Amino acid sequence: MSSAHLKTNLDQKLQDIYIHLGHHYTQYSKIGALNGLAGIALFQFYYEESFGLYSENSLNTVNFCIEKINEGQFSASYSNGLAGFGWLLNHLEEYSFVEKGEFSSILSSIDAQMKYYLQQYILQDNYDFFHGALGCIFYFLKRTDLTRRYEEQISLLFSKLPDLYKTIFDYDLCKLALSETIGGKLKKRLHLGPAHGISGIIAILGLAYDKNYFQEQSEQWLEKFTQLVLEAKMPPDSISAFPMWIDLETEERAFSSLSWCAGDTGIGAALLNTSTLLGKPMWDNPSSDILKKAAHRKDITQSMINGYGICHGYFGASRIFSKAYDTNPFHEFEEASSYWLQQGLDSLIITKESPMSILNGLAGAGLVMLDYQQEKISSWDECLLIS
Secondary structure, eight states: OOHHHHHHHHHHHHHHHHHHHHHHGGGOOOOOTTTSHHHHHHHHHHHHHHTTOOOSHHHHHHHHHHHHHHTTOOOSOTTTSHHHHHHHHHHHHHTTSSOTTTTHHHHHHHHHHHHHHHHHHHHTTOOOTTTSHHHHHHHHHHHOOTTOTTHHHHHHHHHHHHHHHHTTTOTTTOSSOEEEEETTEEEEEEEOSTTTSHHHHHHHHHHHHHTTSSHHHHHHHHHHHHHHHHHTOOOTTSSSSSEEEEETTTOOEEEOOSOTTTSHHHHHHHHHHHHHHHTOHHHHHHHHHHHHHHHTOOSHHHHOOOSSOTTTSHHHHHHHHHHHHHHSOOHHHHHHHHHHHHHHHHHOOOOTTOOOSTTTSHHHHHHHHHHHHHTSOOGGGGGGTOO
C-alpha cells in the first residue's frame, strides 16, 4: 500500500472509530483503563488533541464514569475499575490534557479507596496486574511526587517479595500462579507475561526504581526476577523465545505467541524498557534478541495471534515493535511494526458488536493508528507497561 493510500486509510478509520465510540460508549459499565470507559476516554482525548477538536466527547465519557462511581457501579481493579479510572485522571493532568488539579478532589477520594482495596488484594494474595495488587501499586506509583507520599502503600509490595520469590515454583505455596480447571483437573500455571505474570512485577519494580522508592531493593529484586525469566527461555530451535506459562506440577511449558499479555513481545518489551530505565546493558542485548526473533514470526500460525486487539492481536504487536524501534532502531523492528499495522487495518471492521476497549477493541487500535499516523511515540502506552 502506498504511503498516500495508507494515510487516507488511517484518517478514515480513525474518524470512524472516534464517531463510533462517541455514539456507543454508554453501552459500557466498566470504568477501568484497559477494559472499560477510561480507555475509551483516553483515545478520545488523544484524538481531539491531535486534530485540534474542541469537542466534549472525551469529558462526557469521564463524567459518565463519575456517574457510575456515584451509583456504586464499579470494581476496584486496574483493568476494569477504579484504579484504572484514577490512572486516567492522573495521566490527563500529567500530560496537560486538562489543567493541573482539575481532578484533585476525585483523585483524593480514589486514593483513600485504593489504599483500602490494595490491603484487601494483599490479604487475598492477589498480585495480578489486571485485577489485583500490582494494578493498585501502579496507580500509586503514577500518582507519586517528590514527597514519596505513597511509601506505605509501595512498601506493602516490597514486604511480600521475599516470600513471592522463594515460593514461585512451589505448587502449593506459589501466589503468582493462575489456577485453571482443564479437563476436570486443577492446573496451576506460572505466567511470564506482563498481564498476569512475572514481567508485570519487573515493570512495576522498574517504575518504583524510577520514582525513587526503595531503589537499592528495587534493583536487587529486578536482578532476581529478570534472571528468573531469562533462565526460563525455551530451547534455541523453539518457535518462541519463552513459554507462555510453566505448569508447576508437570513442568510442562506452552509455546508463547506474539501477544502483549503473555507472549514474547510483552516479555521482551518489559525487559527492554527496564534495561533502558536502569541503564543495564546486560539486559538490553537479550531483550533486543528476543524481539528480533519475534519480528521474524510473520506467519499467522507461528505468531499465534489473531484479531486486531492490543492484548493478543495485530495492533499490540505493531505497537511493541514501534516502541522497540524507537529505543533500538533495528530495521527488523520497523518492518515488523508496519507489517502488523497493515494486518490490523485489514482486519478492522466496525460493527455494532465491535469491542470498544483498549485491550481488545477500537480504542486500543485507534491509539496505535493515531501514533503511526502522527509519526510519534506518545505516552499513552504506559497504561500497558510498555513505556
